[in-house]
Ligand SMILES: [Zn+2]
């Protein structure tokens with residue numbers, strides 16, 4: 001089984017001590033590729049550095065909505081330069097998070113719109129983060145003129161109405177370990193059978209959102225555990241795991257415009 005962890009934060013301090021072991025375990029579990037996603041300028045730089053030294057690992061650069069209040073044109077110029085690196089395959093994560101409210105709404109909106117413009121200029125796929133924006137994320141995304149289908153709503157945990165809007169806009173849907181959680185995953189498991197198979201990708205969002213059963217023994221999530229997400233998703237959709245894994249590999253490579261023969 002060949003897996004692509006479409007969203008992780010291997011640059012996080014949580015991995016500073018043992019990143020080699022973490023990457024080794026990922027490969028052992030069949031994770032042939034992973035997207036390391038930046039949240040600000042430092043984390044984006046570190047994501048690119050890690051991607052540069054590991055085959056099959058790629059990077060995305062961007063300012064997370066939580067960190068929007070730290071963003072500036074100068075820092076975006078810096079990210080633009082970073083994005084010239086061949087290992088950078090997406091802009092993100094960007095979007096709106098009205099749940100935790102670490103940055104004011106107007107600031108989040110401003111830098112989300114600005115980063116969409118840059119992604120369009122640079123012709124890069126985008127990784128979207130959305131929480132409790134009540135349709136505002138899609139309003140901004142739709143009016144940005146973002147061309148094509150190379151965008152993913154990562155860590156989807158929204159409503160049926162939101163899901164429909166994403167699918168209508170041809171977005172990819174990122175599924176995390178939430179799908180494995182007894183209570184928190186209930187709504188998600190109800191919705192997932194309705195997602196067209198060519199729009200699905202899996203992710204860990206490591207070090208966060210550790211899936212079941214790993215959650216029982218460790219707090220920190222890591223790319224190797226994306227297999228638990230895939231297996232549960234296959235069960236929920238009543239699909240053969242091997243077939244689903246192969247399909248999601250192709251989806252993720254298509255999303256990030258990575259040669260599907262690569263990454264192994
Ligand atoms: Zn996110």
Ligand SMILES: [Zn+2]
Pocket residue numbers: 007008009037093205
């Ligand atoms: Zn993330």
